[in-house]
Amino acid sequence: MSKDLQARYVLERLFDTVVSRKDASPSLSHSARLMARGRNKIAQKFGEEAVECVIEAVNGDRDALISESADVLYHLVVMWVDAGVKPSDVWAELERREGTSGIEEKASRPKHTP
Numbered sequence: 001m002s003k004d005l006q007a008r009y010v011l012e013r014l015f016d017t018v019v020s021r022k023d024a025s026p027s028l029s030h031s032a033r034l035m036a037r038g039r040n041k042i043a044q045k046f047g048e049e050a051v052e053c054v055i056e057a058v059n060g061d062r063d064a065l066i067s068e069s070a071d072v073l074y075h076l077v078v079m080w081v082d083a084g085v086k087p088s089d090v091w092a093e094l095e096r097r098e099g100t101s102g103i104e105e106k107a108s109r110p111k112h113t114p
């Protein structure tokens with residue numbers, strides 16, 4: 001497999017690694033430690049990383065944004081594993097949306113009545 005193709009599957013490989021850490025020792029694996037601390041902690045960490053990502057985007061620091069984006073994706077993958085969501089579930093949802101304009105989709109939503 002080419003390096004480029006291999007890189008495209010990095011999220012799937014990360015997912016498989018985190019799944020394999022479910023029963024690992026929290027003293028040896030950060031993923032195991034995070035999952036042992038429970039869903040609220042996982043969600044909190046994801047939120048913190050997302051905020052750090054936003055800060056770097058606003059600051060215009062490209063390298064920091066790349067690094068924070070990787071942190072966000074790692075913590076998202078841990079959240080998927082904890083919640084029983086597979087990458088293929090998310091890819092399927094993205095594929096379902098493919099070709100539908102966001103403007104069109106928003107306009108088709110039922111109107112809220114006060």
Ligand SMILES: N=c1c2ncn([C@@H]3O[C@H](COP(=O)(O)OP(=O)(O)OP(=O)(O)O)[C@@H](O)[C@H]3O)c2ncn1[C@@H]1O[C@H](COP(=O)(O)O)[C@@H](O)[C@H]1O
Binds near residue numbers: 021030031070074
């Ligand atoms: N991509 C990552 C990754 N990104 C960030 N991190 C870790 O996330 C932690 C974030 O640190 P923080 O201080 O923000 O969080 P914290 O240690 O939970 O501290 P608190 O805020 O809770 O006090 C650091 O320890 C980072 O090293 C990651 N840890 C693991 N991975 C991947 O997951 C794989 C499995 O890792 P382990 O589960 O550790 O074996 C690795 O091979 C990597 O591919």
